Amino acid sequence: DQQVKQNSPSLSVQEGRISILNCDYTNSMFDYFLWYKKYPAEGPTFLISISSIKDKNEDGRFTVFLNKSAKHLSLHIVPSQPGDSAVYFCAASATSGTYKYIFGTGTRLKVLA
């Protein structure tokens, strides 16, 4: 049972435009969400996170939006740069548990120059 879903395996965006990556979750106990970026042959790198008490968190070019009623979050990258090309993983956790992360299957973003 996939509790965190990233339904788009890949996305291509022109340099300078907005990239929007989506993530859905099913477990209503999740109340903390993160995005990680991963390059080939490297470990995931933390990008940005959001608590369920917020609906938006911004850090430079990266903004995460959370819609609790829809159990949906999205990552916006503006403007997209070629160096953003990587696999992006959405992860969820619950403050009531042991804080393990449940990851989605990832979306491969390709930013075209």
Next chain:
Amino acid sequence: NAGVMQNPRHLVRRRGQEARLRCSPMKGHSHVYWYRQLPEEGLKFMVYLQKENIIDESGMPKERFSAEFPKEGPSILRIQQVVRGDSAAYFCASSPTARGPWETQYFGPGTRLLVL
């Protein structure tokens, strides 16, 4: 200021052999998580350890897999009698404390295990 260290980076084993994967957390971090990534899949939680304690092993296969995080030295993920299905990338992450999921987990580069 070293990050999470994992070794070896690549490990080749024949079926039936043992695999030992090591993880040294970031300086000052005493909480270690292990995740596994099978080909074309996301990362799956395996086990969460503090020094000398296993806190959550709900993601560990019931047989052949074990983990430890001794008082001194790295955390070890041990896979006995490996099978081809164990071929995957194994990632270790660490956090300074575990007061909540906002204590971001920082990942190492992973160990890529190939079972022949």
